[in-house]
Amino acid sequence: MLAYTLKRIVVAFLILLVVSGLTFSLSHLSADPALTIAGEQASDEDIEAVRKLYGFDRPVIEQYVNWLSRALQGDFGKSYHYKAPVVEMISGRIGTTMTLGFLAIVFALVISIPLGTLAAMRPNSIIDRFALLIAVFGQALPTFWFALMMIILFGVWFRWLPISGNTTWAHFVMPTIALGYYATPALMRLTRAGMIEVLSSDYIRTAKAKGLSPVSVLFKHALRNAIIPVVALAAVWFGFMLGGSIVIETIFNLKGIGWLSYDALLRSDLPVVQAIVLIFASFYVILTLLSDLLNAYLDPRISVR
Amino acid sequence: MKNSSPFLRGRQTAEEILEPRPMAKLRRRVFKNHSFLIGAVILISIILIALLAPLFSPHDPYDQDLARRLMNPFWHDKKTNDLYLLGTDKVGRDYLSRLIYGAQISLLIGFLTILISGTIGTALGVVAGYFGGRVDMVVNFIINTRLAMPVFLVAMAAVVAFGASLHVVIMVLGLFLWDRFAVVMRSITMQARDLDYVKAARAIGCSTPYIIIREIFPNVLSSLTVVATVEMANAILLEAALSFLGFGVQAPTPSWGLMLNEGREYMFFSPWLLALPGTGLFLLVLAINLFGDGLRDVTLERER
Numbered sequence: 001m002l003a004y005t006l007k008r009i010v011v012a013f014l015i016l017l018v019v020s021g022l023t024f025s026l027s028h029l030s031a032d033p034a035l036t037i038a039g040e041q042a043s044d045e046d047i048e049a050v051r052k053l054y055g056f057d058r059p060v061i062e063q064y065v066n067w068l069s070r071a072l073q074g075d076f077g078k079s080y081h082y083k084a085p086v087v088e089m090i091s092g093r094i095g096t097t098m099t100l101g102f103l104a105i106v107f108a109l110v111i112s113i114p115l116g117t118l119a120a121m122r123p124n125s126i127i128d129r130f131a132l133l134i135a136v137f138g139q140a141l142p143t144f145w146f147a148l149m150m151i152i153l154f155g156v157w158f159r160w161l162p163i164s165g166n167t168t169w170a171h172f173v174m175p176t177i178a179l180g181y182y183a184t185p186a187l188m189r190l191t192r193a194g195m196i197e198v199l200s201s202d203y204i205r206t207a208k209a210k211g212l213s214p215v216s217v218l219f220k221h222a223l224r225n226a227i228i229p230v231v232a233l234a235a236v237w238f239g240f241m242l243g244g245s246i247v248i249e250t251i252f253n254l255k256g257i258g259w260l261s262y263d264a265l266l267r268s269d270l271p272v273v274q275a276i277v278l279i280f281a282s283f284y285v286i287l288t289l290l291s292d293l294l295n296a297y298l299d300p301r302i303s304v305r
Numbered sequence: 306m307k308n309s310s311p312f313l314r315g316r317q318t319a320e321e322i323l324e325p326r327p328m329a330k331l332r333r334r335v336f337k338n339h340s341f342l343i344g345a346v347i348l349i350s351i352i353l354i355a356l357l358a359p360l361f362s363p364h365d366p367y368d369q370d371l372a373r374r375l376m377n378p379f380w381h382d383k384k385t386n387d388l389y390l391l392g393t394d395k396v397g398r399d400y401l402s403r404l405i406y407g408a409q410i411s412l413l414i415g416f417l418t419i420l421i422s423g424t425i426g427t428a429l430g431v432v433a434g435y436f437g438g439r440v441d442m443v444v445n446f447i448i449n450t451r452l453a454m455p456v457f458l459v460a461m462a463a464v465v466a467f468g469a470s471l472h473v474v475i476m477v478l479g480l481f482l483w484d485r486f487a488v489v490m491r492s493i494t495m496q497a498r499d500l501d502y503v504k505a506a507r508a509i510g511c512s513t514p515y516i517i518i519r520e521i522f523p524n525v526l527s528s529l530t531v532v533a534t535v536e537m538a539n540a541i542l543l544e545a546a547l548s549f550l551g552f553g554v555q556a557p558t559p560s561w562g563l564m565l566n567e568g569r570e571y572m573f574f575s576p577w578l579l580a581l582p583g584t585g586l587f588l589l590v591l592a593i594n595l596f597g598d599g600l601r602d603v604t605l606e607r608e609r
Contacts, residue, residue, distance in 0.1 A: 273462055
């Protein structure tokens with residue numbers, strides 16, 4: 001188990017190392033960063049001076065090692081455009097993205113668990129069919145287009161909700177629905193399947209036979225067990241939502257790190273982009289590592305393989 | 306959930322990708338057994354319309370005329386024109402023609418992307434599955450590294466680095482969306498490697514490339530097609546999102562994603578500029594999903 005754990009941690013580090021190397025070389029393939037910093041009207045001497053100042057005249061490998069060693073100490077450099085430390089820019093905005101992701105996953109659960117439960121209680125009923133239809137169409141609906149359609153409907157025609165910014169809770173309503181709905185088909189299906197299985201199990205029959213009220217059987221006995229895998233899947237979706245937040249935050253002008261990465265890419269602000277890619281990748285790698293270790297702990301056969 | 310890591314959709318096992326997936330079961334329940342038929346009919350219609358675009362489109366999709374800009378589609382009362390059934394965009398181009406040519410772009414991106422990603426993924430997967438051991442370890446590492454990269458963000462960065470154009474978008478998506486191909490091909494090749502006739506081929510001294518191409522490859526073809534439909538839908542949606550943000554296909558190309566970008570500033574007064582291209586995307590992706598489900602039922606069931 002210990003050997004397996006160590007091996008997995010080493011592999012996780014190697015993956016992050018390769019990702020950071022790829023990101024770094026990719027961003028240094030783009031237009032001359034010295035030109036970006038100095039601006040369009042800068043003279044050749046200015047550009048040359050900037051190049052020396054930032055060390056762009058050094059070999060790429062050396063630049064990468066410098067960048068990486070500082071990144072490991074929590075210093076991602078300064079934004080080319082805003083001249084502010086990247087760490088500050090990100091830490092000031094990550095709360096918005098996390099709030100959005102959290103709200104979106106809660107929204108998805110609030111929709112999918114009751115709908116999935118109702119569908120499981122009466123398979124092939126109208127509610128069941130309705131839930132299925134929502135899921136099938138939801139899968140083919142492009143997230144960003146759904147967001148735009150909501151803006152037209154609720155922001156412009158009915159004027160119920162603000163369409164841009166993040167000053168009040170009302171600003172989060174549409175982004176939450178846009179980001180959250182995409183997770184509902186998968187979560188709803190899992191709830192439905194789990195509930196159908198649990199409702200036909202022996203202990204539910206016993207509970208009914210004991211004369212417990214249907215409400216108590218459904219909520220205290222059945223749902224409690226069926227919900228565990230649903231929550232596990234919801235955690236996975238939280239990870240995907242970081243990626244989805246780029247489009248949604250841009251559409252709603254919600255200034256989290258999704259919006260920040262869009263803004264940084266528009267301005268070729270490389271330090272910001274590199275930092276965000278590395279953060280997203282680390283998030284993924286750590287989640288994977290934890291889940292693998294958890295699985296290995298629960299099922300020791302895995303670590304032998 | 307079985308034992309598979311619950312944290313990653315990306316790290317599905319081959320069985321999870323190929324089994325009639327939960328969503329597929331859902332769709333089948335909605336469409337009964339007609340999903341293949343419905344999907345195929347919509348998909349083939351869209352492909353035909355795209356291929357015969359010059360015949361179907363009433364106007365040149367690039368022909369601008371500011372005098373007739375932002376004409377309303379036929380269901381409006383005012384400012385409509387019989388010549389422009391679905392109206393015109395902000396520079397007076399016929400919207401119907403642009404929608405028709407937009408199908409070409411989406412399909413082109415879908416097909417070319419899976420051609421590239423399918424080749425990369427199949428090569429990696431078959432090699433890993435056939436040779437096993439260290440080769441397999443290396444390929445696994447490559448797959449996991451690819452999965453750790455946030456696709457959308459890195460695709461945007463790559464488009465910035467290499468310049469935004471149709472070619473770059475196709476290359477970038479092709480270089481990114483191969484992971485499912487690799488996972489599935491690896492697992493199927495592993496099983497096929499130990500089949501009797503493959504062992505026999507090895508015993509009579511056939512060369513490794515011959516065995517891989519002639520004995521192993523025919524085994525993986527049907528699974529390959531199924532994965533291809535999943536990735537094609539994926540590529541089409543990603544391109545639309547990239548183009549919508551301005552990191553994809555560039556004007557004046559009639560890409561549905563780009564049309565959504567261009568229509569955005571007129572969403573308050575001409576919402577149909579946004580409604581129509583999105584409907585196109587929705588129908589195409591729905592058709593590919595249904596078609597893929599049907600294909601999976603037909604081909605994979607027969608093999609068992």
